[in-house]
Each structure stands twice: as structure tokens, then as C-alpha cells.
Amino acid sequence: MVDFEWYRSFVSIYKHGSVSEAARTRMMTQPAMSQHLASLEAEVGEPLFTRAPRKMIPTERGKTLYTQVVPLIEALEETTQTLKTSTASSLPIIRIGANHEFFREKLAPHIGSYQLRVVAYLGVASRLLDLLLEEKADIIVMPQKLSVPGVEYIPYMQEEFVLVASPDYSEPAFAERDAFEAWLCSQPWISYDLDLPIIRRFWREHFQKRPQTQPTHVVPDLHSVLAAIEHGAGISLLPTFMLNHHLSSGKVKVLYPSCTVTNDLYLAYQMKNRSLPHLKALIETLKRTV
Incomplete structure (x- = not known):
């Protein structure tokens, strides 16, 4: 069965005279573009281009096919675009x-x-x-x-991440940065990813190195992280846009408010x-x- 995308790739190669340029225009890999052309040529039963150095030259069969399919493809794409926007509502x-x-x-x-x-x-x-x-x-x-x-x-916009804990969480004072880091490393961390993406950035920002800790809990998403923090499972970094209600209702608190990281x-x-x-x-x- 012929794939419509084979024809789109064929037309793109025809217009650009190059597989690589056609692949770049269609945001495909060059091997994938070449495979589309090979599949279409196999379906047609003869070559559609002559491969010359740095140039794809259409054969007579390729020229004929191009004149036949271009109007059809353009009409189909125009119809598809119209269907995307023409609905019962006038809003796009x-x-x-x-x-x-x-x-x-x-x-x-x-x-x-x-x-x-x-x-x-x-x-x-x-x-x-x-x-x-x-x-x-x-x-x-x-x-x-x-x-x-x-x-x-x-x-x-710029997200700001802060260190979040349950309301009764201890927040000791530290005279030295190394002691603060050691305390952070000793805490149970909650993350949505084993690679600790935003936690790594926090450590680079404040300690100029990678974190020397592993998450105690890894959960699917930031809302799960927040729920776990509320129930005392540990600490984590969360964007401030998630916290307004939870802070005002006393469900969580921000530790060391000056220690933030942005994204x-x-x-x-x-x-x-x-x-x-x-x-x-x-x-x-x-x-x-x-």
C-alpha cells in the first residue's frame, strides 16, 4: 500500500533537487527520506530520479508523476488545514x-x-x-x-524554585556553607526523577558541584512530590507557582527562603x-x- 508521505517526500526532493535538503525542509532524517523515495520507486516499478553528484535529476517517469500528484497533494493539504479550523465554533x-x-x-x-x-x-x-x-x-x-x-x-517567563518542607520541619541555622550542605545531604529528598534535574541545578548554584545525595523517594510528578511533602515524607524543590494555596493554608513551608534557583x-x-x-x-x- 502506498503511503501518502512517500508522495510528499518525492515532491520535496523534486523541488529541492536534493535528498538532504528535502529532509531538512521536512524535518526528517536523510535515511528516512531516502527510504520514502525507494519505497515509492519500488511501488511505481522504475526510477523517479537519476542520482548525479550533488543533484537529483528527475527521470521522464518522475516528471510525469510530479505533474500528476502535486495538484492532488496541494488540494488535500488545503482541505486538511480547512478541516482543522472550520468547526461549529467560529474560534480557531x-x-x-x-x-x-x-x-x-x-x-x-x-x-x-x-x-x-x-x-x-x-x-x-x-x-x-x-x-x-x-x-x-x-x-x-x-x-x-x-x-x-x-x-x-x-x-x-522565569520559574523560581524554593526548598519546601512540612510545617513542623526543623530549620537549623548554619554559620558555614559546608555544614549547610552536609545537613541537606542528610535529609530525605523527594524527586520526580532519579537524575535530580532541578536539585542538581540548585547544588551547582549554591555549592558549585553536583549533589552528594540520592532521593529517598521518586514519584511520578511535582504534584505527587508536594503531596508527599505535606505528609512529612521529606523535602524537595518546587516552583513557587504551585505553592500559594498550600503556604497560606499552612500545609507546607519554605526553608531558607534566600536559597532559591531559577529556570x-x-x-x-x-x-x-x-x-x-x-x-x-x-x-x-x-x-x-x-
């Missing part, structure tokens, strides 16, 4: 990706003001970037800028979509509701 759809905690605490309370129909995807940074590249998400919130062709990043967040989208009106409108709204 925007597909947002973010991690679970950030969406729940910072984005979900404001979606009624976006003047858009929101479809949310939640996950870790690598998964969100895959969704963006696969054109399943229009915009994602990223904790770092990864060098990926065709993806543009703009600064969004920059970015909005990422495909560069080719930067001028889309609904994407520009959402970016402005997101910046206003930080």
Missing part, C-alpha cells in the same frame, strides 16, 4: 503543549480568556518537541532551547507559522497572563 483551534504542573497551575485558569479553542498536550520536554515537529502541537512551553532546524524560541521558560513554535494570526494572538495573551 490552538494546540498547546506543556508539562502537567505548568498547564494546570499557569495555563488552565486562563484558557477562557484566550478567544481560542484550546487542545492541550502534556508531557516532558522531549515529547512536547516531538509533537511540535510532527505538527500535532502549534506552540509548546519549553524549559530549555534545543537546537532544532525550523523551530523558533522566544523568552516567556527560564520559552515559547517554541515552528518558524514557518510565526505569522499565523491566532498564534500571534495567543503569544501576546500568554505574556499578559504570566
